Amino acid sequence: MNPYQAPLAEMKFLLDKVFDAPQTWASLPAIAENVDMDTAMAIMDEADKISRELLHPINRSGDEQGVLHQGDKVITPDGYKEAYSQFAEGGWVGLCGEPELGGMGMPKMLGVLVDEMAYSACNAFTLYGSLTAGAALCINxxxxHELKQKYLPMMYSGEWSGAMDMTEPQAGSDLRGIRTKAVPLDDGSYSITGSKIFITGGDHDLTENVIHLVLAKLPDSKGISLFLVPKIKVDDSGALGESNKVTVGSIEHKMGLKASATCVMNYDEAQGYLIGEPNRGLVCMFTMMNYERLAIGIQGLGTSQAAYQMAADYAKERVQGVAAGGSPTGATSDPIIVHGDVRRMLLNIRVLTEAGRALSVLTGQQLDIAKYGEGEAKAKASRYVGLLTPVAKAFLSDRGLDAAIMAQQVFGGHGYIRETGIVQLVRDTRIAQIYEGTNGIQAIDFLGRKVTGDNLAALTEFVNECTDKLAALSHVDEAHKAKVTELLQQLILVASEVNDKKRDKPAVINACAVDFLDAFGHVLYGYFWLLMSDAAASHPDKEFAVQKRYLSDFYIKKMLPKAEYHLAQVRAGEATVMDIPESLF
Structure with a gap:
């Protein structure tokens, strides 16, 4: 398997030319003092080096060895502890953390690109730092003030890690059914008792403490509250003390991500500290969830990029058959890159990956403005974050698995053999469609809350902004502009039909949500391809501009029609799904 190479030229192009990161950062004083394009490019160069030289070498070996649960210890694969120490010392865990508490203060629209490189290089390893960064964000x-001062510096430094503890055996996606209890203590803390399952990074040997964010119920309360529960108690000076009665019941034996410790966690009157207001735990947790859902979408995106590189390299090396019409070199066999079906799969992966990267950067940009902006700019960005986050999680992870499977197909029989590495990519990325809220739930949230919940206000605002930007493009095909513009308006029209119908037919949201999210994703990608093609027209590298024009043309002609298919599925309504008697299943 060829070493991973980060697509730095693509990443820098998106930041600088497509989304004008320098202008965004200059408008946000809290960010402007920490970063400019030179700094961002230096960080990306170093992230590429870390991904290639530190993370990628432990990817396959970690999968082969997996995580071990021995006694009261969870042991990560050989090389993980050393790699994590170097990764943490480099400041990568706290890249986007608050500077006054030990973070680097970098913007999320840069952070998403660093995350993509790490996920491309080693999915399982990257989850440890991702959960820590998300937990720190929620605490911040x-x-x-006391919790921030005591815990965040050690989390940003990577000396302590974080975990998100939500799911219980009887309560998966429906958190109303959780049974973990929190009993108030005289000193203002709480006694936490219960069990959680599927806890990523719940315990391991990478750090000396794990800081759990645990959802639990107060006595005589139907609401859910959020608590910080350290594995090891921390005294007022910040020193570690005795065990906090937080233990691992077992680890899960999974299809993929075998080097990521997924734990059953038990709390036996562990000491916890309330985060936020009582019975408002989900509100607090969703601050973390928004970032984590984007991160899991980027897991799919990182897989797409890695899969493309592996499959494209293989297609240029593997000799099999001759080109249609005869070999251009007169050879008896040609590299399989000459075959139309192989090119179809590679182009599908590439156009979805490059547009997906644009989605991640846009979502990161809106998160930055929502966090650091002011006034209407901040409010609008918050609306866009709500709209884009479920799409980023679901569409990126769905397309990530699609990309891994198409890349596996390019390898033919060798794609079914573990030595090539494609098998691991397929296994590792499959979970991205499931955890952090299944993609079906993301779609229901998108259509039910983010699109129709405000009677299409946020969707209409976003579509109108996209339409205005399309109209200003001067270096793309006018017919392509017209087609994407028409489909943007179709999104509003179809969403309006669903909105009108949902009161009398409440099942319409659930039955049509996935198709509507997919339609939105495909149209949005068409919009991104026109933005990228237009921006590339003035690129000093003329070959880069030609590539973008070819790829944009391919996407508009071959992939964009999927949006019309999915909109037709939405318009078919809920009856064909819901009217079938249950006895027929």
Whole structure:
């Protein structure tokens, strides 16, 4: 398997030319003092080096060895502890953390690109730092001053890690059914008792403490509250003390991500500290969830990029058959890159990956403005974050698995053999469609809350902005502009039909949500391809501009029609799904 190479030229192009990161950062004083394009490019160069030289070498070996649960210890694969120490010392865990508490203060629209490189290089390893960064974000947004001062510097430094503890055996996606209890203590803390399952990074040997964010119920309360529960108690000076009665019941034996410790966690009167207001735990947790859902979408995106590189390299090396019409070189066999079906699969992966990267950067940009902006700019960005986050999680992870499977197909029989590495990509990325809220739930949230919940206000605002930007493009095909513009308006029209119908036919949201999200994703990608093609027209590298024009043309002609298919599925309504008697299943 060829070493991973980060697509740095693509990443820098998106930041600088497509989404004008320098202008965004200059408008946000809290970011402007920390970063400019030179700094961002230096960080990306170093992230590429870390991904290639530190993370990628432990990817396959970690999968082969997996995580071990021995006694009261969870042991990560050989090389993980050393790699994590170097990764943490480099400041990568706290890249986007608050500077006054030990973070680097970098913007999320840069952070998503660093995340993509890490996921491309090693999915399982990257989850440890991702969960820590998300937990720190939640503590910073909702925790008390004392909790921030005591825990965040050690989390940003990577000396302590974080975990998100939500799911219980009887309560998967429906958190109303959780049974973990929190009993108030005289000193203002709480006694936490219960069990959680599927906890990524719940315990391991990479750090000396794990900081759990645990959802639990107060006595005589139907609401859900959020608590910070350290594995090891921390005294007022910040020193570690005795065990906090947080233990691992077992680890899960999974299809993929075998080097990521997924734990059953038990709390036996563990000491916890309230984050935010009582019975408002989900509000607090969703601060973390928005970032984590984007991160899991980027897991799919990172897989897409890695899969493309592996499959494209293989297609240029593997000799099999001759080109239609005869070999251009007169050879008896040609590299399989000459075959139309192989090119179809590679182009599908590439156009979805490059547009997906644009989605990740746009979502990161809106997160930055929502966090650091002011006034209407901040409010609008918050609306766009709500709209884009479920799409980023679901569409990126769905297309990530599609990309891995298409790349596997390019390898033919060798794609079914573990030595090539494609098998691991397929296994590792499959979970991205399931955890952090299944993609069906993301779609229901998108259509039910983010699109129709405000009677299409946010969707209409976003579509109108996209339409205005399309109209200003001067270096793309006018017919392509017209087609994407028409489909943007179709999104509003079809969403309006669903909105009108949902009161009398409440099942319409659930039955049509996935198709509507997919339609939105495909139209949005068409919009991104026109933005990229237009921006590339003035690129000093003329070959880069030609590539973007070819790829944009391919996407508009071959992939964009999928949006019309999915909109037709939405218009078919809920009856064909819901009217079938249950006895027929």
């Amino acid at each position: 947004a909702h925790g008390s």
